Amino acid sequence: MVNMKNLYLYHIIYESMTACLKQFICLLILLSPHIAIANEVLPPKKVNWPFEGAFGTVDRKAAQRGFQVYKEVCAACHGLYNLYYRNLKDLGFSDAEIKEIAKSYTIQDGPNDLGEMFERAALPSDHFSRPYPNEQAARAANNGAYPPDLSLIIKARSNGANYLYSLLTGYTNPPDHFKLMTGLHYNPYFPGSQLAMPAPLTDGQVSYIDGTEASVEQMAMDVTNFLQWAAEPEMENRKSLGLKVILFLVVFTIFFVISKNRIWQNVK
Ligand code: HEC
Incomplete structure (x- = not known):
C-alpha cells in the first residue's frame, strides 16, 4: 500500500528542488553577459x-x-x-659597440680575496643585467x-x-x-x-x-x-640545417630508387 504521507513529502521536496534549480538557471542566464565579458579575451x-x-x-x-x-x-x-651582451654580435653590432653597451651597466661580482661582493662595469661575456636583485624586490616595486x-x-x-x-x-x-x-x-x-x-x-x-x-x-x-x-x-641555423637535410634525403632517395631498379632488373 502506498503511504500517502510519504508521497506528499516527496512531492514537496521534488517541487522545491526544481524551483531552486529554475531560479539558479535564471540567475545564470541573467549574469551570463557579465561573466562572458569578464573573461573575454580578444584573439591576437x-x-x-x-x-x-x-x-x-x-x-x-x-x-x-x-x-x-x-x-x-x-x-x-x-x-x-x-x-649575454656578446650575443648582440649576431644582430650586427660590432665588438666595440658591444663593449660600450656592456660598460654602461654595473653588475655585482665577487667574492674578492676578502670574501666581499663588489660592483664593476659589465663585460661582453656577462649576462644582461637584471633590473631587480630578486623577485621580492621586483614585486615590491610593481604593486605586488x-x-x-x-x-x-x-x-x-x-x-x-x-x-x-x-x-x-x-x-x-x-x-x-x-x-x-x-x-x-x-x-x-x-x-x-x-x-x-x-x-x-x-x-x-x-x-x-x-x-x-x-x-x-x-x-x-x-x-x-x-x-x-x-x-x-639559433632559428636561422636550425632552418638552414633542416633544408640541407631534406635536400640530402631527396638526392639519397633518387639514388636509392635507381640502384634498386638496377639490382632487380634481371629478376622476372
Ligand atoms: C613599469 C614597469 C614595466 C615596464 C616599463 C614594462 N613592463 Fe611589462 N610587465 C610589468 C608588470 C608588473 C607585469 C606583470 C603584469 C601582471 O601579471 O599583471 C608585466 C608583464 C609583461 C608581460 C607578460 C604578459 C603575460 O602574458 O603574462 C610581457 C610580455 C611584458 N610585460 C612585456 C613588456 C615589454 C615588451 C615592455 C617594453 C616595451 C614592458 N613589458 C615594459 C611591468 C613593466
Missing part, C-alpha cells in the same frame, strides 16, 4: 613576421631597433637574463605583480609574437560595464582583460638611431622582432 592580431615559415629569417634592422626599445623602456622592469623575464616570453605564450604585439598595442579605455581593479590597467588581449603593467609605449618615446619614426605600432613590432630572436637565436 595577425601580423606577417619576417621570421615565419621555413625560409623565415631575422630582420636585423628591426631587431636592432627592438633592442633599443628593450634597453630604453622594458629593461626598467624586465630582465633578459638568458642573453611580477614582471617576468622576457628571454623566452615569445615561446612561453601561445601565438607568442602576435600576442606580444597585440598586448603592447592593445591598451584602451575599459568599456562602461567593466570593473577595473585599482592598480590594474585595461587590455582586452590579456587573459582577464586587466594587468599590472601600465601601457609601456607612447608615440615618440624612443629616438631611433636610424631615424625611423617611433610610433607605438613600430616600437611594438621592433621589440617583438628582437624578443623573437632572443628566444630562439
